[in-house]
Amino acid sequence: MKAAVITAPGKAVMRDVPLPEPGPGQIRVRLEGCGVCASNVTPWQGPEWMTYPTEPGALGHEGWGVVDALAPDVSTVAVGDRVATLFTHSYAEYDVGAADAVAKLPPFLDGRAFPGEPLGCAMNILRRSDIQAGQHVAIVGIGFLGALLTRLAAQSGASVIAVSRRRSSLDLATRMKAAETVAMEDHGAVVARVRDITAGRLCDRVIEATGKQWPLDLAGELVREGGRLVVAGYHQDGPRTVDMQQWNWKGIDVINAHERDPGMYIRGIGEAIEAVAAGILSPEPLYTHRYPLARLGEALDATRDHPEGFVKALVMMS
Known part of the structure; x- marks a missing residue:
């Protein structure tokens, strides 16, 4: 072969x-x-x-x-x-x-x-994120995974704020039913814009989907007190630092949404097949x-x- x-x-x-x-x-x-x-x-x-x-x-x-x-x-x-x-x-x-x-x-x-593996991965991240109707959900990084999660979170009844660098990615997020898009250019400006969108409350759920340091820092700032920060990006190019004081003060849950149990992956792929069949994912x-x-x-x-x-x-x- x-x-x-x-x-x-x-x-x-x-x-x-x-x-x-x-x-x-x-x-x-x-x-x-x-x-x-x-x-x-x-x-x-x-x-x-x-x-x-x-x-x-x-x-x-x-x-x-x-x-x-x-x-x-x-x-x-x-x-x-x-x-x-x-x-x-x-x-x-x-x-x-x-x-x-x-x-x-x-x-x-x-x-x-x-390609079942990444589609199943999106379904597993959705499950670990515990997104509820009416929540504000920020997704930081709109590539393939971020786009899928935008659609899934919106379908769950959340108001999705998509944060990404490229204009084409933000346009894609809009097509995937994001309620708001924010250009990831200036750290402080992103935080200020999300505060404005959420009337100062920040986000119930924030999903980091880039695997990079700065977006992880940004994600920590965008999550509200008592909210949930979900790490979906694959961080493989070295150690990361986190603002533990900030995470402690906010009392947030931090979820590593990567699965290693093949059975959980197969479950996710099955859920992805069902989502495609139902027209939830295309x-x-x-x-x-x-x-x-x-x-x-x-x-x-x-x-x-x-x-x-x-x-x-x-x-x-x-």
């Missing part, structure tokens, strides 16, 4: 490698595509903790495709089932993994891209850039650089 290998910072090559065989409890999936996660950007840039070359297909973890082989002890899925996976080497034509680390895709999704317009596997490097560059109109890149296998 063909698989992508990252051989050095900013360099991806295609290699012919043996077709993987499923071991006990595993299945093999012929991949149709794989989403490109923002968490790939740091390994792509070459942090000191990264080693090269990667294993074939490594970093790709947002795959979907069709089951084409399974171990004799697997009975939960069958050859021919279309699934979203939690496998971790999906920048390749095939990937293998545990049979319980997939979610079956219903017929209404036939022919449609479905993620297709967010898949703005598609690349063949041989152009994975370009997909990773776009995910890093955010060209005009960029929201989410998909790598397609055919």
Whole structure:
């Protein structure tokens, strides 16, 4: 099969490698595509903790495709089932993994891209955020995840304040039913604007969805006393500092909304499927850039650089 290998910072090559065989409890999936996660950007840039070359297909973890082989002890899925996976080497034509680390895709999704992992992640963050109707909810960072959460929070009856740098991101948040948008340019100006919108009360829930220091600082200022700060961004480029005095004084709940239990991820993917079926989520317009596997490097560059109109890149296998 063909698989992508990252051989050095900013360099991806295609290699012919043996077709993987499923071991006990595993299945093999012929991949149709794989989403490109923002968490790939740091390994792509070459942090000191990264080693090269990667294993074939490594970093790709947002795959979907069709089951084409399974171990004799697997009975939960069958050859021919279309699934979203939690496998971790999906920048390749095939990937293998545990049979319980997939979610079956219903017929209404036939022919449609479905990177289940990030869609399930959004549903899990929504659950951990405990958003209620009538609340003011600020979402700091409107990329793919922030856009999904804007839609989900608005659908829950909250008044969403979207905070982001790019004008196109703020326009996207409006389309996703944000009640207000605030340009993330000047720290004090953002806080003042949110105070004005909320009549001085600040926000019941604030979701930080960037994985960067300054937006995390900003999120702490935007949450009201007794509110909830939800860390949805993936912080992987070094330690963070927090204003603990501020957090103590406000008496806020701080939630790390990242899940590691595969069962919780599969639950989230199932909820995402239901949300798409119900018309609550329509993620297709967010898949703005598609690349063949041989152009994975370009997909990773776009995910890093955010060209005009960029929201989410998909790598397609055919």
